[in-house]
Amino acid sequence: MKIDRRTFNRGVAACAIGGLCEPAMAAADRSNPAALGFRQPEEAKPHARTFMQWPNSLEVYKNRADLEAVQEKIALIADTLSRFEPVVMLADGALHAEVGEWVSSKDIELWDVPTEDLWCRDAGPLFLLDDKGRLAGCNLNFNGWGGKQLHARDSKIAARVFQRLGVAEFNTGVVGEAGGVEFDGEGTLIAHDSSWINPNRNPGSRDEITRQLNQAYGVETLIWARGVYDQDITDYHIDALARFVEPGVILIQLPDEIDPADPWSLAAWDTYEVLKNATDHEGRKFEIVVIPEPGRVRSNYPDFVAAYANYYVCNNAVIAAEFGDDRADAIAEKTLGDLYPGREIVMLDVDAIGEAGGGIHCATQQQPASSGIWRG
Numbered sequence: 001m002k003i004d005r006r007t008f009n010r011g012v013a014a015c016a017i018g019g020l021c022e023p024a025m026a027a028a029d030r031s032n033p034a035a036l037g038f039r040q041p042e043e044a045k046p047h048a049r050t051f052m053q054w055p056n057s058l059e060v061y062k063n064r065a066d067l068e069a070v071q072e073k074i075a076l077i078a079d080t081l082s083r084f085e086p087v088v089m090l091a092d093g094a095l096h097a098e099v100g101e102w103v104s105s106k107d108i109e110l111w112d113v114p115t116e117d118l119w120c121r122d123a124g125p126l127f128l129l130d131d132k133g134r135l136a137g138c139n140l141n142f143n144g145w146g147g148k149q150l151h152a153r154d155s156k157i158a159a160r161v162f163q164r165l166g167v168a169e170f171n172t173g174v175v176g177e178a179g180g181v182e183f184d185g186e187g188t189l190i191a192h193d194s195s196w197i198n199p200n201r202n203p204g205s206r207d208e209i210t211r212q213l214n215q216a217y218g219v220e221t222l223i224w225a226r227g228v229y230d231q232d233i234t235d236y237h238i239d240a241l242a243r244f245v246e247p248g249v250i251l252i253q254l255p256d257e258i259d260p261a262d263p264w265s266l267a268a269w270d271t272y273e274v275l276k277n278a279t280d281h282e283g284r285k286f287e288i289v290v291i292p293e294p295g296r297v298r299s300n301y302p303d304f305v306a307a308y309a310n311y312y313v314c315n316n317a318v319i320a321a322e323f324g325d326d327r328a329d330a331i332a333e334k335t336l337g338d339l340y341p342g343r344e345i346v347m348l349d350v351d352a353i354g355e356a357g358g359g360i361h362c363a364t365q366q367q368p369a370s371s372g373i374w375r376g
Contacts (some may be wrong), residue, residue, distance in 0.1 A: 028376045032215045033170040038128040038136055038374075039218025042185025042246070044313045044340070046369040047085050049109075051125065051161065052078055053363075054091035054099050055118040059150055061356075069352035074118050075102035077319065077360055080346055082107045085315040090115050090124070090157060113160045114153040119358060121239070122177035123154040124365035125161040128170070128218065133371035137162040138216050141175040145233045146200025168376035174212035175201040179237040179362055181213065184247040187220045187281030189213060192227025192271070194235040221281040225271040228263045232303070232357060239361050240307040241268055242275065245339045247282075250275055251289045253309040291335050294325035301355040308332040310359030313340065319360050322347040 028036060055074060061067040081087050082105040091099050093112035100110075117123070123142045129135060139158045144151035162169045180195035191213070196202055202209045210222050228236040242252040252272055259265040275286055297306050308328075311320035318340050322329040329347065337345045353359060 028168075030168070030170050030376065031172055033128055033136060033138055033172075034215045034218040037130045037218075038138075038170070039187075040126065040128055040138075040183050040185070041368045042183070042244070043366060044246070045185065047315050048367045048369045049086040049088055050081050050312075050314060051088050051090060051120050051365045051367065052081075053115040053118050053120045053124065053154070053157065054089055054095060055115070056091070056095055056098075057116040057150070060117050066352075066356075070118060070356055071102055073348075073350040073352045074363060075099075075104075076348060077350065077363055078103055078108050079105045080319055080348060081312075081314055081364070084317045084344075090120070090161070092153075111161075111164065113157055113164070115157060116150060116153045118353070118356075118363050119154075119177075119179070120157075120365040121179040121362045122234075123151070123157045124178075125158045125367070126178050126216070126365075127167075127367050129368055129370055130374055134374035135165075135368070135370035135372070136168045136170060136374045136376070137165075138170040138172070140178060140216065141171065141173075142177060143175055143201065145177065146198065146235070148200075148233045165373070166375070167373050170216070172212040172215045174209060174216055177234070177237065178365065179234065179239045179358075181217065182238050182242060182244050182250075183217050183219065184244040184280065186247045187218075188244075188247070189217055189219050189222040190238055190242060190244075190250075190275065191222065191224060192236050192238050192267075193224050194227030194229045195237055197224075198229065198235055200235075219281065223274065223278045225274040226267065227271075228267045231263055234357075236264075236267060237362075238271075240305060240310050240359065242271060243309050243311070243361075245289070248280060248284050249287045249289065249339075251291060251309060251335070251339060253291045253293055253307060255293050289335065289339065291332055292328055294323045294328040296325050297351075297354075298324035298349075299351050299355055303357070304351075305354045305357055305359060307354075307359050308336075310361040311336065312360045312364045313343070314364075314366070316342075317344040317346055319346050319348065321350050321354065321359055323351070323354070324349075
């Protein structure tokens with residue numbers, strides 16, 4: 001059986017950037033980046049590059065056809081992104097020739113960082129900037145979505161990238177994935193309980209996990225909705241449902257009506273109700289833009305993830321998925337164009353990644369543009 005993000009094998013567990021560098025100083029506390037003025041910038045801010053991971057494990061995909069299907073789509077995303085900003089593909093050095101056969105852009109840089117799967121949003125590096133624009137990293141201690149998938153290589157990716165870049169690495173002790181939170185770039189997070197307040201990642205209390213996430217992202221307010229436990233490998237990442245467009249504005253993808261027999265439908269509408277009644281770190285009510293789900297998709301895969309909300313904002317563009325429903329695809333494209341004026345909207349067929357349980361946002365991780373490196 002193919003391991004994906006909605007039906008998974010529970011038995012499987014198991015100074016390169018430019019700019020000014022901070023002079024040597026006494027070692028800082030690496031457990032609380034927020035206390036030193038660090039936070040993750042909003043995704044729409046300028047990027048230095050995008051990181052992606054090369055999927056290559058037949059222990060994950062089980063057969064060559066499934067693996068090559070996702071490799072083709074990862075190459076498509078990388079080639080598309082390289083039109084707008086630098087792209088780094090992380091892959092074992094022994095696989096660089098193979099990657100070169102799939103990607104067509106000569107501008108994609110290959111780094112010798114071994115990987116297993118493609119989900120760079122989850123296993124990859126989380127970057128922070130301080131109030132002087134200096135770059136640091138935060139490790140979220142990726143553990144294979146609670147030990148649901150092998151991750152001997154993927155769990156080391158963030159630390160290896162930080163080391164190669166020469167940036168300081170923070171660690172608040174929280175365990176999880178960046179796809180499990182949405183951040184407005186100022187002071188508010190939204191997340192599902194199921195992806196964080198879960199013993200497969202964090203056995204602590206809600207208050208402790210909230211504190212650790214607030215410190216990791218540099219925020220004052222974290223809005224929780226319940227989510228869905230134990231139905232997919234991510235325990236329902238928020239970035240497949242709701243996204244900050246800018247502070248105070250959220251896009252959410254909803255089914256037309258609540259299906260009481262469908263946990264995803266119930267959870268989506270519950271999250272919507274939570275956000276409708278919530279306020280951000282400034283006490284503002286949210287403007288919520290609702291986008292419909294596609295009524296039909298090309299894929300016949302039963303757990304196909306058709307998430308328009310799982311788009312990626314890069315320099316001068318938004319890269320999003322289309323699913324073969326002409327009306328819904330057009331609504332999604334127009335909505336994104338209205339929300340991100342001045343950016344090119346690029347819609348891609350990445351169905352194989354939807355069949356693997358994710359989307360374009362899940363496959364990418366941004367490095368923000370910075371003034372230099374904070375070394376701590």
